[in-house]
Amino acid sequence: MDLGWIIVMAVAAGAPPAAPPAALTCAVATPPGRPLAFTPPAGLTPRAVTVRGNLQLTGCVSPDGSASALRSGWVSLRATADASCTSAGRVRARASVIWFGWDGRPVGTSTISGGGGSLATHRPADSLLTGTVTYGPLKGRRASGGLTPGAGLVSCATQGLSRLSGTGTMTFG
Template sequence: MNVAWIVAVVAGAGSLAAAPAQATSPIRTPPRPSPASFQVPGRPFAQPSPAAPQATALACAVSTPSGRPLVFSPRVGLTPRRVTARGHLELTGCTSPDGSATFLRSGWASVRADAQASCASARQVRGRAVITWFGVTGRPLGTSTLRIRADRLVAQQPADTLLTGDVSAGRLLGKHVRGGITPPAAILGCATQGMAALPGHGRITFG
């Protein structure tokens, strides 16, 4: 037997035994794809939309009846003092933007409220109004009791506080109410003579 061949075989076996074993790589779990990875090319990824504001259940024109303005006792003057307001309001042309009160077409409100008021401001308003509702045929369709409440100072149009509050009973229960009354012309002489009556018109909303 060839000695050189034996030496070559032995040397090869030794080199194989000395070779270290190959380390096994750990199995790695691929990361979960993010929602953005599913985005369709050319189309923005949809984001959750914010909550929509509460819709208006009813909106009406409001005015004092002809020849029957709101009355104040004592007269509203230049300096703030406690005043009581009484009167009636007509609600006409009512519409229901959210479709929940389409059967209410008009109303008649009796209002009484107390406030710390002057010619230019009102606050600490507390009162009550009862609205009788009518349908398209003029038939009565129930009532709403409005709890009038306005704590913050209201300037420029103090009579607007008479249309601020919440429905505490009857139709539209729980709805927030707000509105405004604008006199047909500037009220002159309030600071010097006082104001005992206020005619006007505006808008009122429920919801």
């Protein structure tokens, strides 16, 4: 029996359907010279930290066409968490996104609320990019993303993390 026949049989037997495509996927980055600020700095052990800053969303693509008017965005973020170099817990985040269209003009504003969860990873800043759009374009969609920091774990452990610059991807699905 060849692989093609096995795949056809799995689909015929009721294999779960593929997940629907995301409504919007964007590149995300901290603006040049404007990293996210952690107060007090995150360190080896979790402690209450406030994070403030901005993110740029660029090159946004809407695979299903439902958000094709949104080309880029400017995110203003404020979050509190019990954060360390490797984890973030009790995250409460709120972000406002000003969306821009293909012509560079504003086309709407969204609010993203997140929190409650925890994340143990070498990139705890990812938890800041997770939530639900509660207002505006993409309302009701889940937001998630990853931000790869410019500085490594050793730097955070030895010097603390007071500023974070990075790049990654953000998805609204």
